[in-house]
Amino acid sequence: xxxxxxxxxxxxxxxxxxxxxxxxxxxxxxxxxxxxxxxxxxxxxxxxxxxxxxxxxxxxxxxxxxxxxxxxxxxxxxxxxxxxxxxxxxxxxxxxxxxxxxxxxxxxxxxxxxxxx
Amino acid sequence: xxxxxxxxxxxxxxxxxxxxxxxxxxxxxxxxxxxxxxxxxxxxxxxxxxxxxxxxxxxxxxxxxxxxxxxxxxxxxxxxxxxxxxxxxxxxxxxxxxxxxxxxxxxxxxxxx
Numbered sequence: 001x002x003x004x005x006x007x008x009x010x011x012x013x014x015x016x017x018x019x020x021x022x023x024x025x026x027x028x029x030x031x032x033x034x035x036x037x038x039x040x041x042x043x044x045x046x047x048x049x050x051x052x053x054x055x056x057x058x059x060x061x062x063x064x065x066x067x068x069x070x071x072x073x074x075x076x077x078x079x080x081x082x083x084x085x086x087x088x089x090x091x092x093x094x095x096x097x098x099x100x101x102x103x104x105x106x107x108x109x110x111x112x113x114x115x116x117x
Numbered sequence: 118x119x120x121x122x123x124x125x126x127x128x129x130x131x132x133x134x135x136x137x138x139x140x141x142x143x144x145x146x147x148x149x150x151x152x153x154x155x156x157x158x159x160x161x162x163x164x165x166x167x168x169x170x171x172x173x174x175x176x177x178x179x180x181x182x183x184x185x186x187x188x189x190x191x192x193x194x195x196x197x198x199x200x201x202x203x204x205x206x207x208x209x210x211x212x213x214x215x216x217x218x219x220x221x222x223x224x225x226x227x228x229x230x
Contacts, residue, residue: 031216033216033218041222041223042208042220042221042222042223043162043208043218043220045217045218048216090160092162094162096215096216097215102164102167103215104150104167104169104212104214104215105150105152105164105167105215106212106215106218107164108154108161108162108163109161110159110160110161111160111161111162113160
């Protein structure tokens with residue numbers, strides 16, 4: 001399976017500040033995605049991270065609040081901007097399998113647990 | 118709209134016994150993919166098993182197997198010889214293409230020693 005790492009693994013932030021989460025995947029991954037998982041709930045797709053262009057956002061998520069970059073095939077960042085306590089969640093990065101993997105399968109990073117005070 | 122339903126918020130099983138987690142989904146597509154993911158307290162989502170809709174044969178991975186009923190849009194997960202390490206939240210997921218994933222609300226599995 002793909003090797004996907006995220007950092008930080010967790011953080012506690014003050015409201016009004018911003019946090020950037022990094023995701024590194026191995027070279028076998030094709031597409032990259034960002035999800036939010038609120039406490040005790042399922043995963044919700046925030047956006048698809050597109051290499052070298054603007055991310056594709058799902059309904060309810062906007063670029064100003066969740067700017068995403070993907071400067072190359074194996075790296076992406078998600079910024080949670082102007083945070084409020086409602087942004088407290090686990091943020092997960094995933095990659096779609098490439099060569100020598102199940103290509104219609106998404107593999108997930110360990111997640112970043114964010115608490116906003 | 119595609120939806121995934123897991124009707125069992127919590128399940129428990131005795132160690133070494135068998136448990137089945139249910140999942141139903143709604144789609145108008147004929148080709149798609151179904152998945153079961155496991156999320157232990159460490160929160161890493163781990164792929165347990167996957168099924169391609171065009172394959173009639175049920176997928177198996179060691180102690181994990183699925184009962185895929187395409188006409189009924191049902192995709193249940195059977196865990197045999199349950200182990201303490203199987204305790205986790207289990208999510209069923211549907212994807213028509215491998216890009217857009219739709220997740221169920223999860224089933225929390227407790228394994229009783």
